[in-house]
Amino acid sequence: MFEHFSASENGERVRAEARDFIESYLKPLEAEHQIGFESEPSMDLLRQVWKASREAGLYGAQLPEQLGGRGLSVYDQCLLKEDVTASGAKLSAHVLGELGGPGRVGHLFHIATEGQMKSHLMPVVRAERTVCFALTEPEAGSDASRLTTRAVRDGDHYVLNGLKRFISGAPYADFAILMAVTDPDAGPRGVTAFLVDFDRPGVTVSADYTPISGKNVHADIRLEDVRIPATQVLGEEGQGFRLGMSRITVNRLLHCPTMTGLAMQSLDAAARYATRRQQFGQPIAGFQAIQHMLADMATDLHAARSMMLDVARRIDAGQDTREASAMSKLFCSEKAFNIADRAIQVHGGVGLMQGATVEWVFRMLRMYRIVTGTSEIQRNTIAKGYLKGYTAEGSQA
Structure with a gap:
């Protein structure tokens, strides 16, 4: 339990x-x-x-x-x-x-115009339209300075060209909050956010791959001379990357309950299978090796959930949890995946078959160690925050 x-x-x-x-x-x-x-x-x-x-x-x-x-x-x-x-x-x-609902837009209401609220954001809230967030490109993920999708001003419009890759929720979406470069010399400060409707001429949504999470979850967005009214700039020109990152601390944490929920499925499935599967005249749950795996899984899950909820309390209290949220995302993704891995071990060959809960959860949790900031990116954030408390000589400030 x-x-x-x-x-x-x-x-x-x-x-x-x-x-x-x-x-x-x-x-x-x-x-x-x-x-x-x-x-x-x-x-x-x-x-x-x-x-x-x-x-x-x-x-x-x-x-x-x-x-x-x-x-x-x-x-x-x-x-x-x-x-x-x-x-x-x-x-x-x-x-x-x-995958494309209100959670994607809730933090944007304070900067959206009245027209954008009416045409895009409120329809998402009412489940009438769906949205995805499009930042990643073939050569750009966490490094926004490598974005190549361009937006060039042309009167009352911008003309967009580029390719967004591996965009989660894109197959379900009606439009994207899409990041494009408006000033190539300004780095992240030259990135602008656009509301790009998928029914506009020149927009193509497709996928020539099947990710580990299965079909119809991720897709590419290709833009070929797509004309977007200037009224669909979200915020101001050059604020796109900052808008995209404005909720990163909370968003990192809010991925954690998905991971722990999947880990709970794995642990529950493993415990049920271990008490049912018979070997050498007894359920395999009677073997100490299986018991130790289940004990480690339960311990890791409790630790991950406790960390997640501690950070959540601190966010609700208004505290700065930049490093703590990164720790939670790192710890939950790594430990949840370990739980899924052990669950397959408990199941043996049965756990390797498509259709088994533990096999599907394993694939999903492997994905979470990469998406929304890899484990390495989280470690960078944690280390930078931790080292701020030390002088160059290595003595504590």
């Missing part, structure tokens, strides 16, 4: 509603449409899920109440996201709009 952590009264209410929605609506819908780990659900089905979740008060629950959300703290959000992921529902990522 997993250690129980309680949310606020409001948070517990939303958690209960989410569990009921998944059990009474989402899982029966998946069974009806035979949705498995490798399924590619239709857009009509996904829009049905988004709208149903919105009506249930879950899609966008992380937003403030004035924007139609539930006013959850970061701590409450972590527990809610963990619950939804740990449920094992194949479409769980769509319940809270993780």
Whole structure:
């Protein structure tokens, strides 16, 4: 059994509603449409899920109440996201709009114009439109100075050319918050954010690859002489990278409950299998080697969840958690993957087969050690923050 952590009264209410929605609506819908780990659900089905979740008060629950959300703290959000992921529902990522919903735009309302709110952001909140964040390129990921997608001013428009690569949520999206260079000599300060609608001439969304997470999750966005009205610049020219990074501390943390939720699935599956699988006249859970693996998995999971929730409390208290959020993302991604790896070991050959929960979770958790900032990038952030407390001579300041 997993250690129980309680949310606020409001948070517990939303958690209960989410569990009921998944059990009474989402899982029966998946069974009806035979949705498995490798399924590619239709857009009509996904829009049905988004709208149903919105009506249930879950899609966008992380937003403030004035924007139609539930006013959850970061701590409450972590527990809610963990619950939804740990449920094992194949479409769980769509319940809270993780792949293209309100979580992608909630931090932009303070800089969006009234027209942008009406045309792009509020339709996302209402589950009428979906969005992705497009920064990564074939030769540029964490290093924004290497971006080559260009945006050139032409009267009341900008003309965009370039290629965005491996963009999560792009297959589901109606538009992108897309980063392009407007001043090639200014480095990150020369990057501007644009609202790019995918139905504009010159925009192509496609994928010539199948990532480890499966089909229809990531795609490329190609821009060929795409004309974007200047009214669709998000914020001011040159502020794009800063806007993209403005929520990085919170976003790093908010990926952690997805990882711990997946790890919970792995540990639960491993424990169930170990008590059922018979070898040499007894369940393999009776063997000390298996018991030690399960004990290590449970210990790592508890440590990861405890770190995540400690950082969440500190964010809610208004503290600077730049390094702590990076630590949590690093620790949760590494430990959750180790849990998934041991879960496959407990299952033996059965765990290597596609269709097995532990095999799918293993692939997903391997991805999280790279996406949204690699483990190495997190270590850079942690080390730089830690070393600020020391002088050049190595003595503590």
